[in-house]
Amino acid sequence: MRIVIQRVSEASVVINKAEVASIQNGLLVLLGVESDDTKEDIDWLCNKIVNLRIFSDENDVMNISLKDCDGDIIVVSQFTLHASTKKGNRPSYIKAAKPDIAIPLYEQFVATLQNTLGKTVQTGEFGADMKVHLVNDGPVTILIDSKNRE
Template sequence: MKVVIQRVSKASVTIEGHKVASINKGLLVLLGIVNEDAQEDIDWLSKKIVNLRVFEDENEVMNKSLLDIEGDIIVVSQFTLHAATKKGNRPSYIKAAKPDIAIPLYEAFVKKVETDLGKTVQTGEFGADMKVELLNDGPVTIIIDSKNKI
């Protein structure tokens, strides 16, 4: 699993003109899934995200986690994170998991984050044409790949 994590002052997801998710201070997480991903990736990545110290403390040092600030999170499925761009100019998405594998893993990831965070996680809609709006705070943007834990 690969994620792009953005610290946001606010973020929302709109599908066909209807806002389906909206948060204030927290994290917007774009999640890409490959066939090899499993529960181990979900568990590791969820714990890493909710405990990632990217929010400022009283000394303006990034020393607080999403848990510490009681922030919110939106998780959006993003198969394009696994784009292969080595050859040519048209990205290939062959590494991205197909929906029959990706949807259950995406749903399991959201549930795990909810458990680890202790609150409801907002989401986009898997496979939908989504409009994602955000105000990146910092900006702080971090990329994590569960296959590169070491």
């Protein structure tokens, strides 16, 4: 699994001109699922997201986690995170999981993240054409691949 974490002061997801998710301070997480991803990848990433110390403390030092600051979160599925651009100019998405594998893993990721965080996680809609609006706070943007955890 690959994720892009963006610390935001506000973020929202719009589908067919209707807002389906909206947060103020917190994280926007873009999630790409690969065919060989497992519950172990989900558990590791969810724990990392909730405990990553990327929010500023009283001394303006990134030392506080999402859980510590009671921040909110939106998760958006994004298969293009597994794009291969090694050959030519048209990206290949061969490593991205097909929907029959990706959807259950995406749903399990959201459920695990909710349990780990202890609050509701907002989402986009898997496979939908979404408009994601955000104000990146910092900016702080972090890429994490669960296959590169050692």
